[in-house]
Amino acid sequence: MSGEKDEKLLSCHPVWAWHPVRAEHEAGYTLFRKMVSVSSPAHFHLALSADNRYSFYLDGKLLGRGPLRGDLDHYFYEEYEGELSAGQHIFAVEVAVWNEAWRWSAAPWAEMHAGGGLMAAGYAGNERMELPDGWLVSIDSGRQPIPWDRAWKGKARIPAPPMDEIDFARYQADWHSVRQPAGDWIVPKVLGKAEFRNAYQTDPDTPWNLMKRTLKQMAETFSPIAEILTPMKSLSLRNGRLTGSCPAGKHTVLLDLGRNQTFMVRFAGSGGRGTCRLAYSETLFNEQGNKVHRYPGTLGEKGYADQLHFAGSIWQYTSFWYRTGRFIELGLELTEPLTDIGLELAFITYPLGPFREFHAPDDPVLEKIYETACHTLSCCSHEHFEDCPYYEQLQYAGDSRIEALVSYAVSGKDDLGRHALRTIAASQFSGGLTYSRYPSVFKQVIPEYSLIWALMLHDHYVCFGDGELVHELLPNVETMLDAFERKRRTDGLIGPLPGWHYTDWVSGWPSGCSDRGEDVPETILNLFYAEACARTAELETEKGDAQKAEKLRLRAKTTLYAVNALCYDPQRKRYLDAPGHPDWLSLHANTLAVLFGAVREPERGDFLRAICADPELKPMSLYFSFYLLAAVMKYGTAEELRAHYAPWKEMLKNGSTTFPEKPGWCRSECHAWSCAPAWFLLRTAGKVEISSNFSTNI
Known part of the structure; x- marks a missing residue:
């Protein structure tokens, strides 16, 4: 990863600091602030990082969030720069520490940290901004993260960041904007000097290996609430904002946002004593407990929730991290009424847009598929690609390949794709493989995903021609491919390898x-290996290493020969999922045999049509359909490709506003591996440029 130390900005030896009383691993929110006075207009330039996460305010206005997700060896800091008017200014930083990420706790899996801390450096006018000089710190006793067993009654564990519990009797809503905030404010204690990536020469003083943020900040835009599904006379929607009052008593207010989305919550009002359970869900639930996309239905404790406790005063709540859902339910139990209620939402995503237009006047449903695929991608794009925003928020290589290609097509931008390539490279461990997802405190290996990561590098090169990125990451890819080659058997097949041999969610395939x-060696894994070797050979040729390129081409050829010799059943005229298992048949293996070159080229079109019509083959879910669509685009007809969009048309018909993990019942209603049609719609419309100098199966 790139991100070099800025010598001028960080010239005064910044340190990490923390609250002198609060334990560094204690879950909760800690507040830092510094008053700066300038006698005339002045410039400020500030570098910030925190453990776990922070929100940065200047005079009460949010300027940014961070740090960008990474790991301790790639720990990011952000820079902020601007102008100050003459007078006093308040620099304020809210730092969240979530519980250590044991499986059932309140901690998010994609956050990799060492405990509480804040690093600040830079200047405001003539004043230096390094901790601890001039800074004060306080514990926010009114805001706490909620363990998941209290946040909802859902059956699935949640690796996402936790919900909040707010006690407005103790919550300091204006701490970042008033000159004399409530609470006890004391001087922070120094933890140790800040260390920067590739800069320290002896034992580091602190565990965070700092580097400059490499991505833009997330973008927020106002998102109007569409409808109040359970009307209350004293509440109404005004320009997409919930306003009004709520009498004492027990009430349920159900809101429809119009579509599933990711958003920040801003909820304010006055008065009231009692509680509000502010719950979020991607769907409603009918009387049988099944998901429904349309009202009638309820939410209740099947949606995870923030918990608010009113204390009869003016109150204001802003979520620290984004929430996900189409429906919001306010479960209110009040002994005194609430007044001056204002609830508004801000859609939050990585700034990928504006998206390219796509028109299909002869089949308008394709336009809706494209728009929904783009929205699904947006909801799964924040500080990195995510598999899903409601549950895991983890960056998997298998998902990220599809997300990256779609982002290249719809926006022409490679920010998140480039970031994914480098992040997954940073996960490579001593055996040569990469972790299936990264950043993640839980280490998981899916061998197939290491190969897909290699294909991602080739994808990026044929779309953008970035030779520097290839030179940077190709040694990592070579090491990874060597790890597979060491598992070659005497019969020519590769594997099995250690790890989770996941391919797709298929009935009859355990896990x-x-x-x-x-x-047993898997046909699918061998085909992915052959393809990764073939595509990487092209990159070696571009780099000028003909010897390595030839070695990789030979590996690919040897692997395809073994697949045809051992995994093809000439009687069935089908590829088996593993040699010696004539009843193990799937559309997956046979599609890859076409796409990755095991089937002879003159026969590929007819073979593809035959397997698509074969009911004995295990079918694909939405994720692996990417490879089927790629094969049909290359070896089928335009009409055949359109026919394969049928599952997406059916999901729209059933009320989906984002594409889910799989059709029918599923855990996640927004899963970016399902946005693949956007890539193929633009490819067939001639709106995606790919280098003609390379073989490509996308």
């Missing part, structure tokens, strides 16, 4: 594995 839980 999504085509090996059915047996210790």
